[in-house]
Amino acid sequence: MSDLINTVLGLYNYWIVIFLMMCGFYIVVAHDNLIKKLVGLNIFQASVFVLYITFGKVSGGTAPILGEAFHVYSNPLPHVLILTAIVVGVATTALGLALVVRINEAYGTIEDDEIHSQDDEP
Amino acid sequence: MALTAYAVARLHNLYAVVMLAGIYSLLAAVMFVVLDAVDVAFTEAAVGAGISTVLALGTLALTKSREKTPRHTRILPLAVCGITGAALVYGTLDLEHYGDPSAAPHHHVGPEYLARSIPDTGVPNVVTSVLASYRGYDTLGETTVIFTAGVGVVLLLGSWRRKEDDDA
Numbered sequence: 001m002s003d004l005i006n007t008v009l010g011l012y013n014y015w016i017v018i019f020l021m022m023c024g025f026y027i028v029v030a031h032d033n034l035i036k037k038l039v040g041l042n043i044f045q046a047s048v049f050v051l052y053i054t055f056g057k058v059s060g061g062t063a064p065i066l067g068e069a070f071h072v073y074s075n076p077l078p079h080v081l082i083l084t085a086i087v088v089g090v091a092t093t094a095l096g097l098a099l100v101v102r103i104n105e106a107y108g109t110i111e112d113d114e115i116h117s118q119d120d121e122p
Numbered sequence: 123m124a125l126t127a128y129a130v131a132r133l134h135n136l137y138a139v140v141m142l143a144g145i146y147s148l149l150a151a152v153m154f155v156v157l158d159a160v161d162v163a164f165t166e167a168a169v170g171a172g173i174s175t176v177l178a179l180g181t182l183a184l185t186k187s188r189e190k191t192p193r194h195t196r197i198l199p200l201a202v203c204g205i206t207g208a209a210l211v212y213g214t215l216d217l218e219h220y221g222d223p224s225a226a227p228h229h230h231v232g233p234e235y236l237a238r239s240i241p242d243t244g245v246p247n248v249v250t251s252v253l254a255s256y257r258g259y260d261t262l263g264e265t266t267v268i269f270t271a272g273v274g275v276v277l278l279l280g281s282w283r284r285k286e287d288d289d290a
Contacts, residue, residue: 006219007215007219009219009220010218010219010220010222011214011217011219011220012220013220014211014217014220015211015214018207018210018211018214019207021207021210022203022204022206022207022210025203025206026200029199029202029203030196030199030200033136035136035139035140035178035181035182035185036136036139038178039139039140039143039178042143042147042170042174043143043146046146046147046150046166046170049150049154049162049166050150050153050154050157053153053154053157053159053162054157054220056157056158056159057157057158057220058158058222059222061158062158063158063159063160063161064158064236064247064248064249065246065247065248065249066236066239066240066246066247066248067246073158073236073248074157074158074159076236076248076249077235077252078159079159079161079249080249080252080253080257080260082159082162083161083162083165083249083253084260084261084264086162086165086166086169086170087165087169087264087268088264088267088268089170090170090173090174090177091267091268091270091271091272092271093174093177093178094177094271094272094275095271095274095275095278097177097178097180097181098274098275098278098279099278100181100185101181101184101185101278101279102278104184104185104186109186110185110186
């Protein structure tokens with residue numbers, strides 16, 4: 001029984017991440033609104049960030065800023081990778097939103113299915 | 123965080139969705155602080171919660187702020203998400219537990235960076251030394267990505283195109 005509790009507590013963070021990831025995935029797949037799709041993409045992205053940072057955590061460790069008083073640090077490598085990823089994520093979001101603005105100018109709508117039906121008309 | 127994500131999926135008012143996405147980013151930043159990643163939390167709060175929200179609000183101002191109720195069924199996407207999620211949960215069963223110091227990621231280059239940061243670079247913040255020194259090319263590439271994205275946005279929304287439209 002204590003084994004089971006240990007497993008659940010140990011993997012709880014991953015499960016939260018998976019729930020968030022699937023929320024984001026669902027929003028991207030099931031919604032037609034392009035802005036909402038982008039928000040879903042961001043949610044998915046942030047869940048991956050949390051996953052990586054979780055990998056880097058060491059119990060009893062502190063933030064990886066070296067000091068006399070500390071001996072256990074969390075792993076700095078995931079932090080660096082995610083720093084890069086956050087900034088790249090914003091770059092893609094900005095580009096996506098710019099595309100949405102252009103699509104709205106060209107089609108007068110930001111709903112995926114309406115754009116498709118306009119394209120199908122001769 | 124889970125609640126905000128769920129609310130984003132349910133709401134149709136896009137302003138509320140964007141604001142909730144900002145709150146979600148802020149909560150993610152809080153989570154990063156708890157997980158010892160202060161630099162990441164800093165960036166997420168500034169960039170994720172700040173700039174992204176401003177950009178999205180700007181887009182909303184230029185487009186529409188309500189989502190139409192979709193016509194088609196949502197059972198298929200839900201099923202796909204459920205199956206993928208279940209597969210992922212099954213995959214986590216083999217992972218090291220949260221905070222386990224013997225986990226695989228802590229036995230590769232991570233400790234190396236921690237040990238050599240001061241002698242090699244003299245920077246006590248290991249995240250900074252790795253970002254700017256050991257993985258400097260990575261950061262350079264990242265800057266290129268941002269530059270490209272910036273150029274793309276300017277080309278898509280720039281005023282020179284409008285002038286051409288006016289002439290036509």
